[in-house]
Amino acid sequence: MKLEDKIFKWFDDRFKLKELLTPIIKHPAPEYAVTNPLYCLGGIAFLCFLILVGTGVFLAMYYKPTPLEAYKSVEHIMTAVPMGSLIRSLHHWAANTMIAAVMLHMMRIYFMGAYKKPRELNWVVGVTLLLITTTFGFSGYLLPWDQLAFWATKIGTGIAGSIPILGQYISLILVGGTDIGAETMTRFFAIHVMILPITIAILLLMHFAMVRIQGISGRL
Amino acid sequence: MSLIEIEKHEVEEERHEPVRIRGFPFFPHFLLREVVVMCLIAGSLILMASLYPAGLLKPADPFDTPTPIYPEWYFLYVFGFLKFWTWDIGPIEAKVIGVTLPMVLWYGLLFMVPFIDRNPSSDIRKRKFAVAMGVIALLGILYFTYYSIVYH
Numbered sequence: 001m002k003l004e005d006k007i008f009k010w011f012d013d014r015f016k017l018k019e020l021l022t023p024i025i026k027h028p029a030p031e032y033a034v035t036n037p038l039y040c041l042g043g044i045a046f047l048c049f050l051i052l053v054g055t056g057v058f059l060a061m062y063y064k065p066t067p068l069e070a071y072k073s074v075e076h077i078m079t080a081v082p083m084g085s086l087i088r089s090l091h092h093w094a095a096n097t098m099i100a101a102v103m104l105h106m107m108r109i110y111f112m113g114a115y116k117k118p119r120e121l122n123w124v125v126g127v128t129l130l131l132i133t134t135t136f137g138f139s140g141y142l143l144p145w146d147q148l149a150f151w152a153t154k155i156g157t158g159i160a161g162s163i164p165i166l167g168q169y170i171s172l173i174l175v176g177g178t179d180i181g182a183e184t185m186t187r188f189f190a191i192h193v194m195i196l197p198i199t200i201a202i203l204l205l206m207h208f209a210m211v212r213i214q215g216i217s218g219r220l
Numbered sequence: 221m222s223l224i225e226i227e228k229h230e231v232e233e234e235r236h237e238p239v240r241i242r243g244f245p246f247f248p249h250f251l252l253r254e255v256v257v258m259c260l261i262a263g264s265l266i267l268m269a270s271l272y273p274a275g276l277l278k279p280a281d282p283f284d285t286p287t288p289i290y291p292e293w294y295f296l297y298v299f300g301f302l303k304f305w306t307w308d309i310g311p312i313e314a315k316v317i318g319v320t321l322p323m324v325l326w327y328g329l330l331f332m333v334p335f336i337d338r339n340p341s342s343d344i345r346k347r348k349f350a351v352a353m354g355v356i357a358l359l360g361i362l363y364f365t366y367y368s369i370v371y372h
């Protein structure tokens with residue numbers, strides 16, 4: 001018996017791995033889903049998400065969420081931290097690619113009619129995922145605290161603030177005062193690294209569980 | 221009555237069509253393709269990140285408004301629509317409409333898609349209305365994105 005078989009057997013004896021893994025491993029993927037690259041888009045969005053988590057944790061170790069230090073800490077990441085520039089740029093590119101992939105994924109679902117019975121709720125979860133993904137982008141945009149970050153957020157929160165009824169509350173919750181400042185920054189930071197990641201993780205679990213239970217929808 | 225009957229038959233026919241789907245086992249076939257695609261994407265991301273690093277402008281200055289200010293590209297269409305819509309409707313200000321339509325109404329409609337589109341067919345030839353709406357929405361988003369850049 002080879003070593004890896006021995007290790008596998010050790011775990012199998014204790015956790016019934018074979019019983020658990022066989023249905024996953026043998027689960028058939030329809031031929032049209034394996035050969036058509038459009039079915040990759042959801043997976044690509046998920047890969048980007050994983051990259052964002054990895055690079056994001058790295059960035060959070062150097063980033064300081066206060067108006068005085070934020071810009072300097074990002075500058076430090078870009079110039080002094082080993083691989084810092086690459087990691088931050090990767091975070092940037094993965095973020096934009098994720099949004100593009102989610103949009104294209106949604107277009108595939110729409111034009112293939114993959115949201116129809118019994119997948120209605122997975123579409124609803126999906127639209128929420130789109131909202132969360134773009135909110136991720138919006139909240140992350142402010143964090144470097146450069147000119148673009150500040151002014152784009154000023155306009156963005158202004159736009160959100162003029163939604164009837166809800167707007168004033170959204171703007172108050174986001175900005176945390178009358179103008180973009182230290183309050184806004186810590187709020188955006190908390191939203192970007194705590195609230196949204198937890199929410200998206202729960203929704204992704206639901207999304208994948210539903211795909212798994214309902215199977216991939218039929219051909220065009 | 222007869223119209224309903226006909227529709228029922230169609231639905232039933234579709235359901236009874238023998239569905240023969242050829243499949244591959246998840247492992248290794250499906251996973252292999254997935255791993256190849258993911259390596260390509262990850263590689264491209266690293267390449268783009270090295271060639272075009274994320275930017276950092278001057279530090280934020282609340283007293284110096286730069287021009288032009290662009291939001292992220294995926295919000296440009298909201299921006300564009302806000303610029304485009306200059307008409308008050310009765311007591312409702314143009315600005316409020318310009319914000320509500322591309323955000324609240326648009327997302328509301330998106331959420332409702334499976335409940336608005338009751339057509340059971342997923343054959344693209346039998347979904348002319350849904351496809352037309354999708355194409356119109358897409359062209360609209362592209363147009364307002366373009367508008368926001370050109371009329372900045």
Ligand code: HEM
Nearest residue numbers: 039042043045046106114115122123126127129130216217
């Ligand atoms: C964070 C964003 C998202 C991720 C990571 C994700 C991931 C996935 C994955 C991996 C699949 C399997 C099939 C495929 O890849 O095409 C899938 C299926 C699906 N997704 Fe998403 N998705 C996301 C957002 C969305 C959005 C925005 C929508 C629609 C509004 C959506 C609706 C659906 C539906 C209805 C299915 C089932 C499709 C079928 O059975 O053919 N998802 N998703």
